Amino acid sequence: xxxxxxxxxxxxxxxxxxxxxxxxxxxxxxxxxxxxxxxxxxxxxxxxxxxxxxxxxxxxxxxxxxxxxxxxxxxxxxxxxxxxxxxxxxxxxxxxxxxxxxxxxxxxxxxxxxxxxxxxxxxxxxxxxxxxxxxxxxxxxxxxxxxxxxxxxxxxxxxxxxxxxxxxxxxxxxxxxxxxxxxxxxxxxxxxxxxxxxxxxxxxxxxxxxxxxxxxxxxxxxxxxxxxxxxxxxxxxxxxxxxxxxxxxxxxxxxxxxxxxxxxxxxxxxxxxxx
Ligand code: MG
Numbered sequence: 001x002x003x004x005x006x007x008x009x010x011x012x013x014x015x016x017x018x019x020x021x022x023x024x025x026x027x028x029x030x031x032x033x034x035x036x037x038x039x040x041x042x043x044x045x046x047x048x049x050x051x052x053x054x055x056x057x058x059x060x061x062x063x064x065x066x067x068x069x070x071x072x073x074x075x076x077x078x079x080x081x082x083x084x085x086x087x088x089x090x091x092x093x094x095x096x097x098x099x100x101x102x103x104x105x106x107x108x109x110x111x112x113x114x115x116x117x118x119x120x121x122x123x124x125x126x127x128x129x130x131x132x133x134x135x136x137x138x139x140x141x142x143x144x145x146x147x148x149x150x151x152x153x154x155x156x157x158x159x160x161x162x163x164x165x166x167x168x169x170x171x172x173x174x175x176x177x178x179x180x181x182x183x184x185x186x187x188x189x190x191x192x193x194x195x196x197x198x199x200x201x202x203x204x205x206x207x208x209x210x211x212x213x214x215x216x217x218x219x220x221x222x223x224x225x226x227x228x229x230x231x232x233x234x235x236x237x238x239x240x241x242x243x244x245x246x247x248x249x250x251x252x253x254x255x256x257x258x259x260x261x262x263x264x265x266x267x268x269x270x271x272x273x274x275x
Contacts, residue, residue, distance in 0.1 A: 045255045046076030047270045048141055048263040050244050051094060053078070055265050060116040062092050064123050064131045071138045075267050077175065078132070079141040082125050084157040085111050090125035090164060096148050098122065104149050125161065129168040136173055141263075143199070144178040144187070151182065158186040162194070177217050184213055197241060205233040215239030217263065220250055230257050248273060 052059070052066025053073050059066045062080050070078035081094045089108035097103060098114055114122040123131075125142075132140045144161055147153035158178070165174045175195040176187045181203070187196045197215045198208060201222035208216060215238040216229070223230060223242050233240045241261035242254050251270055254262050264270050 045259055045274060046261045047267050047274065048077035048079055048139075048241065048261050049073070049075045049267040050079050050263045050265050052080060053267045056268055060118055060120070062094055062123070063116050063118060063120050064128060065118055065120060067128065067132055067140075070267060071132070071135055073267055073271060075138050075271070076261065077139040077141040079143060079177070079263055080128060081143045081145050082157065082161060083145050084147065084153060084160060088156065088160060090157060090160050092123045092125055092128045094145075096145075102148075104147060104153065125164050126168060129164060129170050129174075132173070133168060133170055138173075140170060140174045142174055142176050144176060144180075144183050146178070146180045146183070151180075154180050154183050155186050158183045159190065162187060162190040166191075175214075181211075185211060188212055195239070197239060199243075205229055205236050205238050208233075208238055209236045213238075215241065215260070217241035217243060217261075219243060220245050220254065223259075224253070227257070230259060234258070245270075 049070035051061035052063065053070040053075065054061045054063065054066035057069055059069060067078050067080065080092050082090045082092055083096065083103045084090055085103060085108045086105055087107050091103055091111055093103055101110065101114065103111065111122055116122060129140065132138065142161060142165070144154070144158050147157065165171050175197070177197045177199050178184050179199045181198060181200065184196045184198050187194055195214045197217040198213055199217050201218040205216070215233060220242040230240055239261070240259045241263060242259055243263040245251050245254060245262045245264050246266045248269065251262060251273055255274070262270055
């Protein structure tokens with residue numbers, strides 16, 4: 001009888017130990033999960049390579065090689081600039097002219113002959129989008145440049161870009177940015193599902209929301225002056241992005257305020273900072 005009672009006590013305390021063990025396991029799991037979640041919310045900022053990842057490898061800005069390098073680095077996005085040739089073919093270049101040739105006044109035939117410093121041809125938008133295709137990690141951040149000729153040409157470029165993005169099958173990985181507010185609205189009109197952010201820094205988050213845009217991509221100095229725009233945009237579910245942030249101190253300032261994206265000429269440095 002005594003032996004049976006002892007056995008019962010032993011199995012009872014064994015049971016208690018098992019319960020305690022499972023409770024502490026649960027606690028550990030909850031602790032690990034909440035740590036993971038807090039880490040995720042700390043490092044929510046994503047890296048966008050400005051004109052591709054060109055600087056560290058001395059590649060030409062906006063070249064297909066710089067886009068490929070941004071993809072290799074695993075950047076969230078790779079930004080590039082687009083203009084329209086005289087015969088309405090979109091080309092990828094930042095400035096209005098290259099090697100003395102004004103891009104909007106030259107034919108696509110003439111522009112196709114231009115070589116970048118790495119030997120690659122001046123890329124057409126079509127070639128650029130095809131080079132960024134067949135991957136989903138790096139988003140193609142397409143800046144529609146304002147025409148130096150007319151508003152109508154800026155809007156024509158917006159149309160040409162939306163058509164080409166659809167034709168090449170990269171709509172799901174493409175985001176649009178523009179300084180011209182009307183161009184932003186035009187892209188939204190042509191493809192309401194497209195992600196469109198405004199660059200010029202003169203609209204409040206409330207104005208962007210009313211216009212139906214997805215967010216802002218403002219110069220960092222604008223955000224330093226209007227710090228509340230970051231929290232206001234977050235409340236309104238607008239995306240937040242700052243250009244062009246190259247120094248560690250400003251990168252940290254933006255990361256601490258949980259900005260969604262930082263556009264930088266130093267993607268390697270920012271990726272390291274976010275580790
Ligand atoms: Mg740009």
